[in-house]
Amino acid sequence: MIKAVRGTRDLLPPETALWNFVEATVREVFRAYNFQEIRTPIFEETQLFARGVGEETDIVSKEMYTWEDRGRAASEKGQSLTLRPENTAGVVRAYIEHKLGDRGLNKLYYIGPQFRRERPQKGRYRQFYQIGAEVIGPASSGSDKPVRDAEILEMLATLLDRLGIRNWNLEINSVGNAQERVAFNDALRKALEPVAASMCADCQRRATTNPLRVLDCKVPEDQPIIEKLPRITDYLQEESTRHFADVRALLESAGVPFQVNPRLVRGLDYYTRTAFEFTHGALGAQNAILGGGRYDGLSEALGGPPAPGIGFAMGEDRLVLALQEQTPNIVKAPDAYIAPMGAGTNQAAIGLAKALRQAGLVIDLGDESFRLKKSFETASKLGARFILIVGENEVRSGEFALKNLATGEQTTVPRAELAAKLQAS
RNA sequence: GUGGGAGUAGCUCAACCGGCAGAGCACCGGACUGUGGCUCCGGAUGUUGCGGGUUCGAUUCCCGUCUCCCACCCCA
Structure with missing residues (x-):
């Protein structure tokens, strides 16, 4: 018997009704904030993700579905193509390609499948669905302003409430701009050198490969050491510090509950300044339901004009999972x-x-x-x-x-x- | 990619020490030829994930493999 390949699955009724409910609610809520839908191709040139997401990230280095396309002539080498592992790079590529900034299209959202070649687990599939939105544009459009960050976070809080997701939790942090991140990374590496040997095996490895992840360690014995490590906030310059303070103040004005988590780090290279994550208790180890942040230099990294932006990606599979655990089915019976x-x-x-x-x-x-x-x-x-x-x-x-x-x-x-x-x- | 657990009927799961593969639910037919749910009677379930090995005999023991689940790595 031929079966769905590893990490992929069929979505069957009545569960599909829940997916439709989620997507309809998303469209309605996002529309109220004047976002419009964009649909980008499901595969792109491999280079887009290598440059946009970061060569050194796990996603690019070992989790992409990449193949060489056939060349047009027998002698021609085919180009390297990749099933999109996330959608922000594609949106920014389209933004640059179609000069969307000049057309005033600064608020875009997407809903669609993404692909990563990871070991499957509950709420984690090789073909998975993400819902995301991006605010991107020239600085003159205000896309770099703290109010954009707060507006997006408030929109997400509203969306989760409208979906009926209970007990969500919002954590925010600032990871600084590119220079501040480098300075912080160096400081962290230095601070870890003398103490790493006394930490858990994972942290010893992370201390050299990915010092930021040490901050995420959950081993109780390591916590006193982690407490004493440098904090990103100490390495933020005046501008980033003020941006972060403004975002927090605006969230309070908007009535969005949040916690500052100085250890919150993001995996993708392009994030700057505001980073955030919404979690939900009932999802096991995969408790993050959505995450995102600012990516002020991404457009330039992809050869485009300066276009600061902020966005997020929400795991629709996990969202549906969370909803299933708290709501009975919603299929309308025939009249x-x-x-x-x-x-x-x-x-x-x-x-x-x-x-x-x-x-x-x-x-x-x-x-x-x-x-x-x-x-x-x-x-x-x-x-x-x-x-x-x-x-x-x-x-x-x-x-x-x-x-x-x-x-x-x-x-x-x-x-x-x-x-x-x-x-x- | 690493470590562990599990795969038996459409679904949830049994099957002792290796001895004819079962139950509940669901499904189909009948009791009841224009009236459902409740009840009763009857029926069909199947490559025991797949491939190999040991054995007179394998769902059971061994090896390989695939898939799912849990955790790690990482991440939404």
């Missing part, structure tokens, strides 16, 4: 099940079904060969509110037997009044 009965009654039934559907009702239809008992069983199983019997008697008289399956009440209704009757009750 009526139509049961034709007797040779030729299908003809009347299909026309009737069409008319009722056009009136906005959800209608399912049986077949004239079914015994009435089977039709009742099916209607009950589907959870239909009513069963409408289209037998030979009904077709002849133009009046139909309509039974409320919950109350058992049955009435005879003329064809012209069926839609109104079903809508009213």
